[in-house]
Amino acid sequence: MIAPTEALVAGSFYTFAAIALAGAIGVVLARKVFHSALFLVLTLASLAATFVILGADFLGAVQIVIYVGAITVLILFGIMLTPRNVELPESSGVGRSTAGVFVAAAVFIVSTTVIVTSQWPRSMSTPIPDRPTTEAIGQGLFTTYALPFEMASILLLIAMIGAIVIAREEQ
Amino acid sequence: MNCPTDNFICNPFLYFHLAANAIFRDHLPEPLGTIIVLALTVAMVTTLIALIVMSQVWAERRIVGFMQGRLGPNRVGPAGLLQSVADAVKLLLKEIIIPTQADKIPFMLAPLLVLVPSLVVWSIIPWGPGLSVTDLNIGVLFVLGLGGIPTIGILTAGWASSNKYALLGGMRAAAQLIAYEIPLVIVVLVPVLLAGTMSLGGIVEAQSNLWFLFFLPVGPVAFLLFLVAGIAEVNRSPFDLPEAESEIVAGFHTEYSGMPFALFFLAEYANSFAVSAMTTTLFLGGWGGPILPPFIWFFLKTYAVFFVLVWIRGTLPRLRYDQLMRTAWKVALPLALVTLGVAAIELSLIRSLLG
Amino acid sequence: MPQELPPLYPISLQHGLLLGAALFSIGIAGALTRRNAITILMSIEVMLNGTIVTFVTFARYAPTADLAGQIFSIFIMTVAAAEAAVGLAIVIAVYRLRHTVSVDAVDTLQG
Amino acid sequence: MVASFGPIAMAVVIATIFGLLPLGISRLVAPRKPDSVKNAPYECGVETIGPTMIQFKNHFYLYALIFVIFDVEAVFLFPWAVIFSQLGTLALVEMFVFVGLLLVGYAYAWRKGALDWV
Structure with a gap:
């Protein structure tokens, strides 16, 4: 029907990727566990869109059905059945938080370095047909x-x- | 009838498309023009559906009124036709009450989570050959995915209201939705199996010789299961337990007033209409039919199914919650699996007999 | 010589992989710093989604044009569903006994 | 193929605007006079007793759990249904084994009363 240019597709990929990352950060930082769950919905839904852009249309729909429609509902039920978690003081010890963030940063830096510096095969520079x-x-x-x-x-x-x-x- | 999209009778939007293309696509740089035309098309379909849904609120009240030996709305406008408009204006002017303990952002987000999927569905339901905003090759699965999102909205509404009735109502509603989603998902596989595609347009075309309703013996069973599960999915009577006023006040939308409440209301009717349209598409041959243009056939069938929904509402009493859950888990689910199994075996047999 | 990261347009293998790595790291941070067992489960879901993104990206750019990456992603989702089901069942069972969802409450095995 | 999904993104945006627009208009034209009684939780005119977040029975979770399992199962059935005509009898058998295994769990849930509403 309509043929959007490649730039449009790339732009929406980065938009959805940014939304997904923002949602993931929201999951980790939200004070109330229910808000974390809503951020998770945001992340999962925008990831479904990125899957579609990456040529996995069936997987995008499966992501919506299984993750957004089922696993999230399960998590919401879990939250509602454990009511007192609303009052749980969330910040664990400073040492533990620092260690956790440090590990996460280390994983990120190492994997980023590997991804950026690796010599990927030339055949991997073009996507398979859509x-x-x-x-x-x-x-x-x-x-x-x-x-x-x-x-x-x-x-x-x-x-x-x-x-x-x-x-x-x-x- | 054979109906190309560049025929005015077949495509009621032809002039709109031609005009939109002439104004925007020919004069603007490329991605922009396409985006604007697309936005206009989607906005038009959405507005049209919202108007149809509003008219259906009126139709349903009149029909139920007739069935119950009373008049129904008949004061505002000719035959009460403007009643829905009056209701909308009234709700627009009502104060939006947000309870003090409510979690404000999720509280306002919940009606949107319920409404948006019911409107998005209309972008892929075909009104005629090639006559949908887009035809996804995973259409059926996508519709089912959209159908799961309101569950999140209802749980959010119940939780964000900070009200025992709302919370209990939300959990009950969600438990009902997920209970009936399973037979729905499984029974939808029957048309997919018979058509060999998940594209809604493809499924309609596969029914050009025989509606899947008449694919004996599984067709009628699958159709009835789909209709029952569909009614339960949109919380209509006799499955309107989530808002059983005698038991749990207004259920998950106890605390909602004014426009947010109206959005829940609109979503409920939009969903009923979407279920009617999906029933038409999956089992009743969609837009297929003789003489009349396809989109007329599509709406005739959809309205017929919607009338059945209203009829059921006017006739049957509400189920008890335990009956409702038992029906879903112990009757509908096994029946759906058996239907699918029989359909698969039957199809294999037909294939081996025909060589 | 390290290969230059291509510009943002068009999307490339590395961009998909970076998204996956970022999601995975955010998930790790959540799983390690939070005490609420349900939040930890959600962080694990984020990590699993990071791996799914990676698989999908490889399925997109892999020279074999085999969809093994996507099929594997469906299996990951299956495992995620099973993990969420059992994990939340444990959380609810613990909550019934201890009336808390803090992971600190479940350290009896440490003696 | 991606192109056919573009309209969906647009539809989500438009539908969201469609929901937000009346909310915005209502905010402009509707009165706003909150007071403490009006904004109290509506629980049939009775003052709220105890915390709102009460303990529900775990039965809700069992339903959600069985739902998730069967949802995942149904998703595996979709590619099977689409290419059923291209596959041999083996695929039919594979699917019956797949569903049969899950029916064992279903029977277990039935016998343990996980499907009953008490």
Whole structure:
């Protein structure tokens, strides 16, 4: 229909990336845990948009369905079922905060250095053609990755039974 | 009927498009012109839907009034037609009360979280061949993703109100929405399976010979499940427990007044209309039909489904909460899985028989 | 010789990877500094999303044009869902016993 | 393909404006006379007793949990449904195994009463 130029696509990528990063910082810094959850929604939704821009349309929709629509709801329920966390003093000791920030900064600096200084293969400088991904994902999922696919079912089964055992109130 | 988008009868927006393109795209540098035309198109569709939704509030009140042997709104304007406008103006002029303990930003954010997805959906629902703002190749999944976002809005409304009734109402509403989302998601797979695509336009085209409603034996079951789960998803009677006034005041929007309340109200009707349109698209052949232009068929079918929703509201009593949850988890979910399984086996058999 | 980071337009492999790394680091900072168990879980979700961004970026620029990166991302989301389900179940169970969600309350194993 | 998603971003923006606009107009034209009684929580005219954040039963969480598991499962079903006609009988069997395993968990949840509203 409409063919936006590449600059437009790049611009929206950086916009959504910036929103996602701002949301992530909000998750970490928000004083109330419920606000953290709302910032998480922001991050997850804008990441769905970046996935789409990176050529993963199916994954973007899956991100909305699973992360925004399901995992966030689970987290919100968790927050509401543990009401006193609203009053929890959030700042842990100064030493611990400093150490945490230091570790995070170290990870960031190291990975940034690796990303920027690495000699990436020349073939990696151009993206693969933009095309719908659902069918390719389906083909992969039911042929090459059939075993991980079934393992995912077992993982979900174990998670479901385990979580029911843990969370259920004994009468 | 065969209907190209450059035909005036088939595309009611043709002149709008031509005019918008002539004014903006021909005179402005490229990305800008396209963006402005796109913004105008989306704004027009959104406004149109909002107007339709407002007219439907009136229609629903009149129909329910008729079913219950009373008149319904009949004072403002001819046959009460301007009642919705009067209501909107009234709500606009009402004070927005924000309770002292309320968490203000999430409190105001919640109605938007419920309203926005119900309007965005209309950008991908096709009104005719090629007649949607955009046709996503993952359309169905995207609609389902949008359908999950109001749950967050309702939980936010309940939590931000700092009110026991609102909180309990919000949690009950959210538990109901997620309970019915699972059968909905699974039963939507039946049309996807039959059409072999997730694009809404593709699904409509796959029904050009046979509506999926009539794909026996699973079609009718899937259709009914979708309709029931859809009604539950938009909190309509008989599944309007979240706002069961006799039990938990007004549920999650107890503390809302004026315009924020109106937004919840608008969202509820916009969602009902969206569910009608999705039912039409997925099971009733969408815009397909003889003689009349496609978009007329689309709206005829959508209004017919909406009338059924109103009829159900006028007829059935509200469910009890435990009945509601039992229906979702112990009846609808297994039934949806069985329907999908039967559809898959049937399709395999047909394929192997036809070679 | 280090390869120059290309300008912002068009998007390149490195930009996607940088986004992933930044998200991952922010997640680490949250997971290490916060005491609220639910916030820690959310920070872990942010970290997982950082890895998903990385996988998606590689799937986009990988020479094989195989969508393994995207398929793997779906598995990551599955694991994230399982992790959130069990993690929050533990948080709720602990809350029922101790009436707090602070991770400091769950250090009995330290003796 | 990305181009077909551009309108969605635009629709989100427009729909948000569409929600914010009446809120803004209402703020301009509607009266604003807050007082302490009006802004108190509405709990049927009775003064609020105790904290608003009371302990709900964990049952809500069990529903959310089973919902998440089945939501993830359904997402795996979508690519399968799309390419069903291209796949052989093996894919059908794979899917039945996948769903069957989860039904074990569903049966467990049913037997443990996680699906009952008490």
